[in-house]
Amino acid sequence: MVMFLFLVVALVLVVGAVTLAVVGGGENGPLPEAAPEQLRDPLPPDRPVDRADVESLRFPLAARGYRMGDVDDALSRLGAELAERDARIADLESALAGARAAATHGPVHTSGENHVSMDKPGPRQEDRP
Numbered sequence: 001m002v003m004f005l006f007l008v009v010a011l012v013l014v015v016g017a018v019t020l021a022v023v024g025g026g027e028n029g030p031l032p033e034a035a036p037e038q039l040r041d042p043l044p045p046d047r048p049v050d051r052a053d054v055e056s057l058r059f060p061l062a063a064r065g066y067r068m069g070d071v072d073d074a075l076s077r078l079g080a081e082l083a084e085r086d087a088r089i090a091d092l093e094s095a096l097a098g099a100r101a102a103a104t105h106g107p108v109h110t111s112g113e114n115h116v117s118m119d120k121p122g123p124r125q126e127d128r129p
Contacts, residue, residue: 043074049081 043049043057057074059066 043077048085049078054078 043053059070059074
């Protein structure tokens with residue numbers, strides 16, 4: 001019983017001391033508001049994001065975790081750049097497939113005007129008027 005009473009009194013003293021420090025019972029008054037941390041190394045605005053940028057990205061902690069605005073901005077930027085790269089890759093793969101198809105089927109002749117047949121030789125220089 002004595003031990004329980006001692007623990008209750010100690011708990012009340014600790015809670016009172018913390019309350020005084022936070023609310024401000026001294027000459028300094030209440031604790032000043034801490035300025036929110038800002039993202040120290042944001043993603044580079046002048047070049048595409050690379051793997052090292054993403055790996056070094058560290059979001060500052062806020063009262064309830066990360067600052068949602070910083071996280072949302074970074075994720076939006078990464079999503080936009082990835083979509084842009086995916087579209088570029090699709091364009092390049094399409095162009096490569098077209099080039100491979102053209103190389104496989106050989107050149108396509110649309111008219112026979114400039115076609116030189118290997119069966120009949122053309123007029124020789126001395127046969128021309």
